[in-house]
Amino acid sequence: MSTAQEPLAALRTEPDVRTGLSAAQVAERVAAGETNDVPARAGRTVGQIVRANVFTRFNAIVGVLFAIILVIGPIQDGLFGFVIIINTGIGIVQELRAKRTLERLAIVGEARSRVRRDGAVAELSPSAVVLDDVIELGPGDKIVVDGVVLAADGLEVDESLLTGESDPVHKQIGDPVLSGSFVSAGTGAQQATKVGREAYAAKLAEEASRFTLVDSELRSGINKILKIITYLLVPAAALIIYSQFRTVGSDLDDALRGMVAALVPMVPEGLVLLTSIAFAVGVIRLGKRQCLVQELPAIEGLARVDTVCADKTGTLTENGMRLARVQPLGEHEEEGVRAVLGALGVADPRPNASLAAVSDGCPSPGWPLTGTAPFSSARKWGGASFDGHGHWVLGAPDVLADGTPEAAEAERIGAEGLRVLLLGRSDLAVDSPQAPGRVTPAALVVLEQKVRPEAAGTLRYFAEQDVEVKVISGDNAVSVGAVAASLDLPRARTPVDARELPADREALAGELEGATVFGRVTPAQKRDMVGALQSRGHTVAMTGDGVNDVLALKDADIGVAMGSGSPATRAVAQIVLLDNSFATLPHVVAEGRRVIGNIERVANLFLTKTVYSVLLAIAIGGIGVPFPFLPRHLTLIGSLTIGIPAFFLALAPNTERARSGFVRRVLRLAAPSGVVAGLGTIVTYLLVRGAASATPIQQSTAAVVTLYLIALWVLVVVARPFTWWKTVLVLASAASFAHALFSPIVFGRQFWELDPGHGPTMLIALIVALAGAALVELSAFVVDRRLAAGRS
Structure with a gap:
């Protein structure tokens, strides 16, 4: 507490335990900073979201390559740079939408505390609690601040989340209670003695409601792949620079352009983006289902x-229950039994669903209480002792009267799907350590639950x-x-x-x-x-x-x-x-399968591109020929076979249950497909370079056609099974490439610097592409057989 706040604290008045703090006392503590100011959610701020999406390793790598193209030109070869802006913008917008959805829903589902103020009880969010507040406690209540017990009626607190000890701790007046624990039985009240970051387990509630993008097999697998790729970039860049100087002379611009063209497709930044988008969209979709x-x-x-x-x-079954009937046992009369049940109903200020149903069906006779034992799910019974009317327990028949005819009758009734409780008279006070003692059955209480x-x-x-x-x-x-x-x-x-x-x-x-x-x-x-x-x-x-x-x-x-x-x-x-609603759970499971299944699907596309890009960089650098592509060529191929299709595939329905081994499974198809695409492109380029009548642009065009067609077939394999929209997606990709290859108008062959006019080179490109597509199909067949064998 600051020095300026100390005089204010010294003048602070203490609360009345029965009425709680007054409005003036609350204002004193708020002014002194004595509030429970631990953030309810630990999500990133807007600034953190922007920084996390802008300042990434991949934006840095691609940004440097984009800057090189801006310097040496032409701008068409820098189209990949605009993907940084688009990807970053989508990532920021989607995460902000997810953040708003989570925060809005979190307010609805927030654990609220019952606080006494000015003689009334108000339900407040944990952040509104201040030092010295008097907080009422009941079964299931989460203790949000450290404090001391002011009142206790059979109060039991479960501290297992803090200590790992599963047995509840019986609390009496004056005992401490810690934030992060919860009430398992009984009722009481506490005074807040430590709030905010001073509380013992202040971080527990924060961690319990934190959403994060880490610690998953999917993301760790992707990060492992990307780390390997990052290590390959520097030697690949050096090899390409050396190769280009050796083949195209001392023209630095051409050498740098070839290096950029080789390195950009090696970085699958879109895979990271689509993973984040798929998670965020999943959160938003589930949020709409409450x-x-x-x-x-x-x-x-x-x-x-x-x-x-x-x-x-x-x-x-539904939470609510209804008292179906009371079945007296022995010499007990229904009128007397209902009186006992009515007395038990009001003895517990925070009754569970069963006792609430009993209380609704039986009026209270107003008997004076001498002791209570709140219902505990561990012992399966609760009860109360009344002055002049004895000690009564209500609970599971097979616990209170195991092996008796009454328990057998209860089981027979329970076989009809009804809930049955036994009311019995005990020879011991219910708050005795030896309770319930010897129980004499008095009645079976039959409750109905609605399925x-x-x-x-x-x-x-x-x-x-x-x-x-x-x-x-x-x-x-x-x-x-x-x-x-x-x-x-x-x-x-x-x-x-x-x-x-x-x-x-x-x-x-x-x-x-x-x-x-x-x-x-x-x-x-x-x-x-x-x-x-x-x-x-x-x-x-x-x-x-x-x-x-x-x-x-x-x-x-x-x-x-x-x-x-x-x-x-x-x-x-x-x-x-x-x-x-239990019916929401299938949607939740289906959403999880959709997200993970689709990320695995599109990962095949991105990693296929990475494999053939690495292979092309190493092979072209080692062979010592000019790099066959301009950066814009690989932007065109990547957009039409990976970037745009992957966005739609990542959001498609998918019901297959995810399995472990994400990296191994993806590489089974991506590695051979990438090798086929890379080798096919190299073979085409080397063959057409022998055609003296073909210009360098026509030779590059042949390599572009081969790589695109093989990559398109990888898309066909990944998109299966086909639906109408997937068919449209593949046909749209083919139509867009045909426009870029043949059309003279805007974004046509002049823009992309393509020339399909040399027949022999185009024929070679098509033949090699068909052979490559056949090999991709064979590889996919083998992978499917292995996966099917693994599931059986």
């Missing part, structure tokens, strides 16, 4: 997902796409199996009780491979299940909405949270479904 992507690499992860672990409640109308179609989509769905729930296994079976999930009629699962990871993985529905799963088991599936090589997506899902969401390859879920789940998930 899907917040908190990390861009999550799109790539989704493309590789082969297993989806889904909770039943909130995913297959989401889109759930069946979503499960069918995953089955068609070879993605296995595992339903992992804390509810009774038979009940969960009944719901899943109604949606035609395979093997749902043989659900597994998670209490019978082995603890050993290898044995657990074997059980998971053989079943699809699991009930009575604890939060720790959900996490173990994700790890066991990953140990078998599966890429796992986990969906959830409750605090019991946080650990599994954090460990899954892709965590998907519902927008209405707890703030803790939204904080750790890479993807948030703001519309709470």
Whole structure:
């Protein structure tokens, strides 16, 4: 705190715990800079986006080459330089659009805090919290600032995201709480003692909501290729300069022009650009479906997902529930049972969905409380003790009364797809360390859950796409199996009780491979299940909405949270479904596959160009003949066979699941295709140089025709399977090249310095091109056979 602010802080008044800070006290702290000023999002600023797209290694390389052409001319040979402006502009615009989309959606899905101010409770964004604010805490709430507990009613805090310890910590008045943890059970209040960057885990929330363009196999593979190319540029440039001086004399301009023509196509800067555009467009498309992507690499992860672990409640079924009936047991009467349920309903100030449904159906008798035990997903029960009315618990029948006829009856009812809770009377106070003690069953409480109308179609989509769905729930296994079976999930009629699962990871993985529905799963088991599936090589997506899902969401390859879920789940998930619709998930997976599949497709084009460019530079330099192309020639070929087609192919539909080994797979086609294109061009050029009647321009034209036709056939191979728009794309490329080759009007052969008038050289060019196309086709056939064999 600055010196000027110290007198203000000394005069600061302390808050009233019951009413919270007043408006004047809030203003004091804001003026003193005591605000929670950690940025909610860690995305790049506009200035950083502009600098990152302008000052790149590739813009520097191509910019230097463009500057050389501006000096020596003619300007037609510098057309590649304008690609820098276009590419940079597109990159900036797309990333700014993605930034705006992410920020707008992040506000909707932001975890908000319930803060007491002026005697009222207001929901505020974390950045609006100030020092000494009194913040109310309830199940699922994310703790956004460090503080001390002011009130606690069965308050349990999960600090696993900070410490790695999965057991919740019981908190009492005066205990510290840390930002980055979350409330797993109970209610209470805290006073903010450290805010902003002084908080213990201030960076955790920032990291949880950061989107980035790094740390993905796709981008690391591309960067690896580009690094190798960068190292090749300097020796290739030296070789070309030496070769051109040796063949065209001491004309420095011609030598530099040949060097530029050889080096420009070696740099696949468009591949980096299209990767960024594809990611950004993916974010925007998903944003329109109310899907917040908190990390861009999550799109790539989704493309590789082969297993989806889904909770039943909130995913297959709606969050809300309705009290269907109360079934008294023994000597208990329904009227008395409903009174107990009504008392339990108001005992918890932040009830879960089940208790809220019970409370809606049973009025409170107004009994005085003597103790509470908030519901915990780990122990599967909650309860309250009442003065003069005993100790009552409500929870899972097979936990509170395992092995009894009442538990068997509950399982029978649960087999119909209903949720069943047991109300029982305990011989111990519910806040006793030995609770629940001996429980006497009093009633079965039957709740109805509505199956989401889109759930069946979503499960069918995953089955068609070879993605296995595992339903992992804390509810009774038979009940969960009944719901899943109604949606035609395979093997749902043989659900597994998670209490019978082995603890050993290898044995657990074997059980998971053989079943699809699991009930009575604890939060720790959900996490173990994700790890066991990953140990078998599966890429796992986990969906959830409750605090019991946080650990599994954090460990899954892709965590998907519902927008209405707890703030803790939204904080750790890479993807948030703001519309709470399970039906959005297929679109998310499809978008990931589209992005990654198309990037791999266009990478074949760019790397084919890189391979033939390197080969041409080395071969022409070694043979000692003039470089056959002007820079404008390679600009024409690259634009028509790679640049323009790649932009459309990168945004096309693609449903194939991505697999690891991106670099190896791309080079299988790009390397042989590039070698064929390079060798074919060299053979054509050497053959036509022997034709004394052909001018140097006609000789270059023959080389241009051969290289274009072979590169066009690579485009044909990559574009398969054909649709009408892909056919139009290839035909438009051929028509544009024909215009440049034959037409005398604007952007015709004079502009490109082409002359197809020498018949024998054109015939040689066509024959070599046909042979090259046949070899590319053969190479593609071999690659397809190998890939098919690898999938089988």
